[in-house]
Amino acid sequence: MYVGQPIRRREDFRFLTGRGTFVDDVQLTQPILHAAFVRSPHAHARIKAIRTDAARKMPGVHTVLTGADWLKAGYGEAEGVWPVNDRSGKPARTVNRPFICVDNMVRCVGEIVAMVVADDRHQALDACEAIEVDYEALPANVVTAKALDKGTPLVHPKFGTNEVLESYHGNPEVVEAGFKKAHHITKLEVPTNRVTASPIEPRAYMGHYDVMNDRYTVWTTAQAPHIVRQYFTKSLRIDEHKLRVIAPDVGGGFGMKLYHYPEEPLALWGAIVTEHPVKWTGTRSECLMGDTHARDHYTVGEMAFDKDGKILAMRFKTLAAFGAYESQWQASITNAYHFTMLSLAYDIPGIFTEVKGVYTNCTPVDAYRGAGRPETVYQVERLIENGAKEMGMDPFVLREKNAIRPEKIPYTTAIGITYDSGDPPELFRKMRVLAKYDALREEQKKLHAQGICMGIGICGFFDMAGAGPVKMMNDLGAKIGCYDVASVRVHPSGKVTVFAGSHSHGQAHATTWTQIAADRLGIDIEEIDLVEGDTDRVPFGIGTWGSRSLSTAGMAVVAACDRVIEKAKKLAAHMLECAPSDLVIENGQFIVKGTDKKIAFAEVTNAAYHSGDRPKGLEIGLEETAFYDPTDCTYPSAVHLCVVIVDPETGRVTLRDYFAVDDVGRVINPMVFEGQVHGGCAQGIGQALMEECAYDPSSGQYLSGTFMDYAIPHSTDIPSFGIESHTTLTPSNPLGAKGGGESGTIGAPACIANGVIDAIWHLGVRQISQPMTPKKIWHALQSAKAGR
Amino acid sequence: MYAFNYHRPSSIAEAVKLLKASSDGRCLAGGMSLIPTMKHRLASAADLIDLNGIRELAFIRREGDALVIGALARHVEIADSADVKKSIPALAALAASVGDPQVRNRGTFCGSLCFADPAADCPAGLVGLNGTVITDKRRIAADKFFNGLYETTLEKGEIVTGVSFPIPEKAGWAKFANLASRFAIAAVMVAKTGGGVRVAVTGAKASVFRVPEMEAALAKNFSAAALDGIKISPDGMNNDLHGDPDYRAHLVSVMAKRAVQAATA
Numbered sequence A: 001m002y003v004g005q006p007i008r009r010r011e012d013f014r015f016l017t018g019r020g021t022f023v024d025d026v027q028l029t030q031p032i033l034h035a036a037f038v039r040s041p042h043a044h045a046r047i048k049a050i051r052t053d054a055a056r057k058m059p060g061v062h063t064v065l066t067g068a069d070w071l072k073a074g075y076g077e078a079e080g081v082w083p084v085n086d087r088s089g090k091p092a093r094t095v096n097r098p099f100i101c102v103d104n105m106v107r108c109v110g111e112i113v114a115m116v117v118a119d120d121r122h123q124a125l126d127a128c129e130a131i132e133v134d135y136e137a138l139p140a141n142v143v144t145a146k147a148l149d150k151g152t153p154l155v156h157p158k159f160g161t162n163e164v165l166e167s168y169h170g171n172p173e174v175v176e177a178g179f180k181k182a183h184h185i186t187k188l189e190v191p192t193n194r195v196t197a198s199p200i201e202p203r204a205y206m207g208h209y210d211v212m213n214d215r216y217t218v219w220t221t222a223q224a225p226h227i228v229r230q231y232f233t234k235s236l237r238i239d240e241h242k243l244r245v246i247a248p249d250v251g252g253g254f255g256m257k258l259y260h261y262p263e264e265p266l267a268l269w270g271a272i273v274t275e276h277p278v279k280w281t282g283t284r285s286e287c288l289m290g291d292t293h294a295r296d297h298y299t300v301g302e303m304a305f306d307k308d309g310k311i312l313a314m315r316f317k318t319l320a321a322f323g324a325y326e327s328q329w330q331a332s333i334t335n336a337y338h339f340t341m342l343s344l345a346y347d348i349p350g351i352f353t354e355v356k357g358v359y360t361n362c363t364p365v366d367a368y369r370g371a372g373r374p375e376t377v378y379q380v381e382r383l384i385e386n387g388a389k390e391m392g393m394d395p396f397v398l399r400e401k402n403a404i405r406p407e408k409i410p411y412t413t414a415i416g417i418t419y420d421s422g423d424p425p426e427l428f429r430k431m432r433v434l435a436k437y438d439a440l441r442e443e444q445k446k447l448h449a450q451g452i453c454m455g456i457g458i459c460g461f462f463d464m465a466g467a468g469p470v471k472m473m474n475d476l477g478a479k480i481g482c483y484d485v486a487s488v489r490v491h492p493s494g495k496v497t498v499f500a501g502s503h504s505h506g507q508a509h510a511t512t513w514t515q516i517a518a519d520r521l522g523i524d525i526e527e528i529d530l531v532e533g534d535t536d537r538v539p540f541g542i543g544t545w546g547s548r549s550l551s552t553a554g555m556a557v558v559a560a561c562d563r564v565i566e567k568a569k570k571l572a573a574h575m576l577e578c579a580p581s582d583l584v585i586e587n588g589q590f591i592v593k594g595t596d597k598k599i600a601f602a603e604v605t606n607a608a609y610h611s612g613d614r615p616k617g618l619e620i621g622l623e624e625t626a627f628y629d630p631t632d633c634t635y636p637s638a639v640h641l642c643v644v645i646v647d648p649e650t651g652r653v654t655l656r657d658y659f660a661v662d663d664v665g666r667v668i669n670p671m672v673f674e675g676q677v678h679g680g681c682a683q684g685i686g687q688a689l690m691e692e693c694a695y696d697p698s699s700g701q702y703l704s705g706t707f708m709d710y711a712i713p714h715s716t717d718i719p720s721f722g723i724e725s726h727t728t729l730t731p732s733n734p735l736g737a738k739g740g741g742e743s744g745t746i747g748a749p750a751c752i753a754n755g756v757i758d759a760i761w762h763l764g765v766r767q768i769s770q771p772m773t774p775k776k777i778w779h780a781l782q783s784a785k786a787g788r
Numbered sequence B: 001m002y003a004f005n006y007h008r009p010s011s012i013a014e015a016v017k018l019l020k021a022s023s024d025g026r027c028l029a030g031g032m033s034l035i036p037t038m039k040h041r042l043a044s045a046a047d048l049i050d051l052n053g054i055r056e057l058a059f060i061r062r063e064g065d066a067l068v069i070g071a072l073a074r075h076v077e078i079a080d081s082a083d084v085k086k087s088i089p090a091l092a093a094l095a096a097s098v099g100d101p102q103v104r105n106r107g108t109f110c111g112s113l114c115f116a117d118p119a120a121d122c123p124a125g126l127v128g129l130n131g132t133v134i135t136d137k138r139r140i141a142a143d144k145f146f147n148g149l150y151e152t153t154l155e156k157g158e159i160v161t162g163v164s165f166p167i168p169e170k171a172g173w174a175k176f177a178n179l180a181s182r183f184a185i186a187a188v189m190v191a192k193t194g195g196g197v198r199v200a201v202t203g204a205k206a207s208v209f210r211v212p213e214m215e216a217a218l219a220k221n222f223s224a225a226a227l228d229g230i231k232i233s234p235d236g237m238n239n240d241l242h243g244d245p246d247y248r249a250h251l252v253s254v255m256a257k258r259a260v261q262a263a264t265a
């Protein structure tokens, strides 16, 4: 059995030796030209003139293109795959993110105004500097909390408001009743900070138009190559059979690489205009500014408890920033992933939430690892933590008291989502042992007595992973079918190529998908290879995001392998003169149960192609494709706990310990899974303690344009993790696997915030917005000291 | 980057000649400040004169009562040097606190002085330890070297060849690093020397500065407690994402105490 084994990642040899092939590494026989862009330095401005004459005459320049050229070419827009859907019935106030400014208005810093294509990137940048743009700067709206206030500048005046959508969810009557009979009510402002994924590989695109064959090729840093191909049918209006999209090695995506960014069609447009391949590789500054940002919810919440600490009800109001335009998947957060998971791991009778999407003069917001759920867990868990403290109860015990009991599962939350499997009390029990919780509280008492501010943070939650099924996701607003696909091609020699519609950009599918296939086919893992990321080679797939690949594409691998085996067994049975049901497969052989009669897998596969002696009606060949639509989402659950030390003199937080007990169902490769938790936690730690896409509130200037100001965690900021699993299988797929990709980013921000507040609660601090930087913590301590 | 001509001289004399001959020439040492600035197109040079081929600049040695560090001594070499650790451990601690391993492997102490970044550590090392900058033609005292934000008193075409430090009785380094860049939000070098006590602060203002009240208090009583009650004014302190003037002023006090503690530990 390969499934369940910590097999070394088969892709790591090339990555660790620096020999992966990323978009920027792709070489062609023709010389490659380079694109560079003139971008708006203003958050909001009217363009009065663009002068490109000087740039056109610069050395090496092939073309200079602007929005006027785009309009002349008759191209289209980036249409949402998860478009806004106003649940209160108002028409959607959609403005798609433009590729290049076409209406002489720029609405966020970094918006593209002109493109230069030149022989090399330095020449292209020189020419960009020679382009003169006259801007009339306008007042900007960059503070989410104030987006709907009177007098706030409108991003799109045609709507008369900055509101994009409004939605309500939950059972308001139960909430009303819960608050009425509450013994204690906790109220908090619980905003989540604007962050960005910042993967190690910046976004990069290369476009090529082959005039002779009238075929287009795009190399892209994408998580879902077929979706990219579909975007191009709307943007450059290229027919799907004419376009090949290749996503080679991709160095991290985290959701952020799912979208039709401006530079993607522009690179191909440049190639069409110049009849040369055109490439753009983002600089870190361009990416920190132009990659979709994430989170940025302004939320106020209230929680009602009875006298024993049982949660009766909670209610929230959220302003969810969209940024200046609607990015293609943004509504998957507001309309699907945020509100749905509000019950977390707790049995809460009443939940109500009001969400308003708002436009601001900032970079568009879209899904990033966790998409909506980090916000959810943070807003609920902060209330639980403060509620427990205000009531003088142990926060761990209060959570255990509210945890959904296993006998209540399947459990339908007040929001209406049904958790199909899990055992939250067991997760808490395991955490208590793993973290030595009681000893930690003893230690805390001692350290506080010595003036050392140690804190313990806790959170528990359910995740909604594995998007599909198609119907359910359609109902939640997806215009794409959330299935996935795999083809299993068995070659005559018995070697196998698996083609999958998922795309690995760090998740190690070449290891885990082949682990699954090897078990299913009963052959050695070395005899199987995986192909992903090429629309000319792989059937139409939906890609990798939302912790979905295993429970969709992975299950398609299972289904396609099962079909291969079913057919191969018919042939093997014919060759061995037995019934297919008499056969078992083991170590590359078909064996007649209870006998020593057997035949090698490779002999059967050879016969599948080359032998005329086959059962009547059995088709030649051995290759199967399965499109897999799961029966439900999956609902992984977890409990996280951390120990922090806050230095009250400087406000600096040291994260001493981090523990996670996860239930992700069947684990295919524990090492890969742990890696997912480590990486996710690191990103969640960044969100909690340091990451922030900051705008100057008055000028709208973007302040986090380089890694000198945008802080991501260093390895030295991250402790060793203590990780355990508790497995309950989901009934929604044959392996019982849930999703393990997002637990870290979902849990860590809330967990760490609770830890920091726990560390300095005794000094009077009740809440600090994230990121909890030393500066903010120090100021919070000063305010508490001054009794403010 | 803008286009430039690249030169790699092998002697100081040749480097000086190249620099003088250029309309807009710049030295390249570790490149850890200059190259990123050029990549951002915030700096340009007609000629880049790479000092890395001048082997005579790559040294760290004791010269009688002084510790002398050549212009090509990397942060990592200073951090690891037995001579530095023995004679001025606080300087080794400073070098070890610069950036990350990649930066320390290439960046030089003298390059940092020449760049005069307000958040850089090395200027506080120079001023706090009362070092002397040695150039191809003169010696410049620490207190005369910096001239505000990104400005020094180096003349056009002047090359720094090294820096010399008297060996202090005691010295201590404490740094509060920016979580993003790992540069100093506020960092303090405290030294007790034959010539008195020096307290040099970096990261907090446009340029490195000394704190006379602290120096006077420590001269009487070289202990962290001596600094209690000395208020640092937030006036003129930097204000950015990572720290406002009040916070920085407070950090200067905290770091100064910790530097004294490090010096007396």
Ligand SMILES: Cc1cc2nc3c(=O)[nH]c(=O)nc-3n(C[C@H](O)[C@H](O)[C@H](O)COP(=O)(O)OP(=O)(O)OC[C@H]3O[C@@H](n4cnc5c(N)ncnc54)[C@H](O)[C@@H]3O)c2cc1C
Residues within 6 Å of the ligand: B026, B027, B028, B029, B030, B031, B032, B033, B034, B035, B036, B051, B071, B097, B098, B099, B100, B103, B106, B107, B108, B109, B110, B111, B112, B113, B114, B115, B117, B119, B120, B121, B122, B158, B159, B160, B161, B181, B182, B183, B184
């Ligand atoms: C990610 C990162 C983090 C960093 N963190 C820190 C930190 O925490 N603390 C800190 O102090 N610094 C930090 N630095 C900067 C680092 O210390 C640099 O090494 C240093 O600032 C410059 O030294 P260099 O040798 O790289 O100089 P270069 O970049 O090569 O040159 C800098 C300037 O000095 C001039 N110059 C260099 N040598 C001479 C010379 N001998 N004579 C005349 N002029 C000369 C150059 O012309 C140029 O103008 C960081 C840098 C990076 C990239």
